[in-house]
Amino acid sequence: MSRLSSPSPRTEPAPIDPAVWRILGVVLLGAVAVLFDTTIVSVALRTLTVSLHTSVATVQWVSTGYLLAMGVTIPIAAWAQRVLGGRRLWILALSIFLAGSVLSSVSWNITSLIAFRVVQGIGGGIIVPLTSTLIIQAAGGRQLGRIMSVAGLPAVLGPILGPVIGGFILEHLHWSWMFWINVPFCVAGIALALRYLPADPPISRHRIDGIGFVLMAPAFVGLLYGLSNVSKAGGFSRTDVVFPLVLGGILLAAFVGWALHRRGRALIDLTLLRHWPLTSSSILLFLSGASLYGAMLLLPLFFQELRGQSVLMTGMLLIPQGIGTLISRSTAGRLFDTMGARWLAVAGFLLAAAGTVPFAYADAHTSVLWLMGVLLLRGIGLGVATVPVMAIGFQGLRNEQIPDASIITRIAQQIGGSFGTAVLAMVLLDTRTSATTQSVTPGFHAAFWWATALTLLGMLLSLALPSSPPPAAADSAPHPQRGTALSPESVDNNEVDVAAESRVNVVGERP
Structure with a gap:
């Protein structure tokens, strides 16, 4: 396990290289399509059931097939990047997702739609972890707080804006437009990647x-x-x-x-988990995933079933949470770079819990303005909590270790989100079939108390995060675009170079 060096006097952070911002913008443009697609489709399942003349059980595979396809491909992202190079893999994955989107939009029945959603999931399963990898590698380990405060925006805004966009499409356009809106993002993402992403040769030839x-x-x-x-x-x-x-x-x-x-x-280098920042980040990402995605199941149902709101209005009522996240992330990023992760994450989880508790008392007559204010507070808490939790996992890792770390953290967050959704859905299960509003209310109250408990558990575990500010990056740290590739002569056809596999050093600390 890495040892953090004694903190030195902090100076004003240096400006981030414009090339890093350019790479970040290119990558996020492509990732937007993937991160918004999931939440947009999730609000359309009832519409697809009617339009494609199928059952609810069958149409669920539109989401389940996509999710499982991502589950198959996420674990191979690190290996694929080493073999193909990040730029090639990014363009390939975005092209697959583009093809899946176009094919989904012209689906003629539920079977074809499920099949084409699987194609989308294959591309998305590579794009999601590769997004973090390319951004962190471009930053070279410097000012991770500011970088991650921007890099995580699509993932945060997806659950907020997705229902709004999906609701608008379902009320005014044909359902196929849910997939057509991905096309310009994918095309622009591929074009800009060809222009601005640095060409990086493969760093390994080893077999999977x-x-x-x-x-x-x-x-x-x-x-x-x-x-x-x-x-x-x-x-x-x-x-x-x-x-x-x-x-x-x-x-x-x-x-x-x-x-x-x-x-x-x-396939995934689990020895990196000896690095405590990565381990603690993964645990907290599991819990934050459970809290964020679990609550994102509850909140739309709360407004639709308990208060009778439409899909579009529900999405609009959730906007304050997204605004809260937006206004807090940049501040959280700067604070992480100067004060470290522990107390920032504690404060964020505490604010998120404070923004969840009122829903455990709310009913059909609670003021909408009050609930929107509470969601604003919850969004601020989520923004403050997620930035340090995401950034700390990559602190002290070398560029070649970032792909595996991205997959570890992504799997933790993905399973955490599924776990949180499952637990809260189970709490609601007995009340979903009730016919009256009054009988549904206690189920929502219980589920929101569970969501609060998961958030408070995250707050307590945040006390185990490193408390020191991130070490300043050394001048000798590898430049994001300088070659880390291995020459053909230096790589055996069957083995990866593992000369440095046992060293995990803090950025700026010499081995």
């Missing part, structure tokens, strides 16, 4: 860790699939919940043992 993939991909898919079925009648006692979760857990344990044996040659 086949055994690791056979263990990890089904494990991830099993966990996600099992958790996605919890909201159905029977909850955690269902066969399609218990069996996938148990099988996924067994395969995950087997992968951990295999990866620790393979070390730097594994």
Whole structure:
């Protein structure tokens, strides 16, 4: 485990290289399509059921198929980047997502739509972790707080603006426009990537860790699939919940043992978890995912079922939460670079909890203005909490370690979000079939108390985060665009270069 050096007197942070901002903008433009697509489609399932003349159980696979396809491809993103290079892989993944979007928009029945959503998921599964990787590598480990405060905006705004955009399309346009709106983002993202992303040669020629993939991909898919079925009648006692979760857990344990044996040659280098900032970040991302995405299940249902709002109006009522996140993230990024992660994350989770508790008392007659003010506070808390939790995971890692760290943190957040959604959906399960508003209210109150508890648990665990400010980057730190690639002569065709696999050094600290 890395040891943080004694903090030195802090100076005013140097300006971030314009080239880094340019790369960040190019990458985020492409990522917007993926991050907004998920939430836009989630509000359209009822419309698709009617338009495509299918059942609710079948149409759920429009989301489930996409989610599982992402689960298969996320674990291979680090290996693919080493073999293809980040620029090539980014363009390839965005092209796959573009093709899936166009095909989804011209789907002629539910079967074709599910199949084309799987194509989208394959591209999205690479894009999501690669977004963080390319941005952090471009920054060279410098001023991670400011960088992550901007890099995480699409992921935060997706659940907020997605329902608004989706609601507008469903009320005024054909459902296929949910996919057509991805096209300009993908096309512009590919064009700008060809122009501005630096060409980076492959850094490895090693074959994929086949055994690791056979263990990890089904494990991830099993966990996600099992958790996605919890909201159905029977909850955690269902066969399609218990069996996938148990099988996924067994395969995950087997992968951990295999990866620790393979070390730097594994599909995902789990030895990086000896680095406490990454481990603590992953744990808290699990909890923040549960709190954020779990509550994003509750809040739309609260406004629609308890207060009778339309899909579009519900999306608009959730906007204050997005505004709160926006106005707090830049400040949180600067504070992280000067004061560290611990107390910033504690304050953020506490504010988010304070913005969740009022919903545990709200009913159909509670003032809308009051609820919107509470959502603004909750958004501020989420913005303050997520920036240090995301940034601390990459502190002290070298560029070649960033891809594996991105996958670890992404898997933690993905499973956390699925877990939170499953738990809160189970709490609501018995009340969803009630016919009256009064019978639904207690279920929402209980679910929001659970969401508050998850948020407060995140606050308590934040006390274990490093308290020192991030070390200043050394002048000798690798420039984001300087070659880290290995020459063909230096790489064996079957093995990755693992000469430095056992060193995890704080940025600015010499090995």
